[in-house]
Amino acid sequence: MKQTLLALAIASAAVVTLPAVAQETQTAPTTVGNFQPGQAIGSGNWFVDGRVGQAHVSQGPYNDHPTTYAINGGYRWKVGPDLGLGVDIGYNDLGNFKAKNAFNSDPVNLKDQRNALRGWTAGVNGKINVWQGLYVSGRAGVYGWKGHGYSNQDINRHDLDKVDYYAGAGVGYDFNNHFGLGLAYDYYHAKKNGIGLSTDTASVTAEYRF
16 A cells, blocks of 8 residues: 555656656757857847056057056857857057056056057957867957157157057956956057057956856
8 A cells, every 4th residue: 555655656746747847948048069058049148358468569759568458348149159249348548557656656647648549449359169168259340549649750749539440369268157367469550640559468358247
């Protein structure tokens, strides 16, 4: 009798459980690929990333290697198992700030003394996760910059601004679906009235995905 009751209990539990398991299996998203493996293709994420690095300017009187800062935010879609494509906007300063001056009496903002670029970016970005969390990335877009420069033998310092372009590439590692670290190289084209302020940067990047 006890064996019969036990068999009936097991059978009843199986009947109740199987439909729930089947429904969960049918509604579970596809999680193939290395890019955001916990998400279905076609879904996306808002993200924000910060960058700190060093600029390289090697044109005449503008030869310098200042510290750079940048912040970007946007949205990226999972368009394939290993590929994400998105859009973003951001702001950068390519050497006008000297953060360590915050600990002394010297000014932190040196834009009145330096010729470094600063401005807004708007463009597209992409990531390919080549193996588990390891990725390569690229981005490009328009760069609305401001800066200062000297024209030919003119001793006067001119305020300059223009919309040009930028492009960059990087490598890094995503520790999970929300956070990753990387290294990036970016080029910012800036030229006006014969004055060239184009700058390239090497940066450490940190990205958080919501």
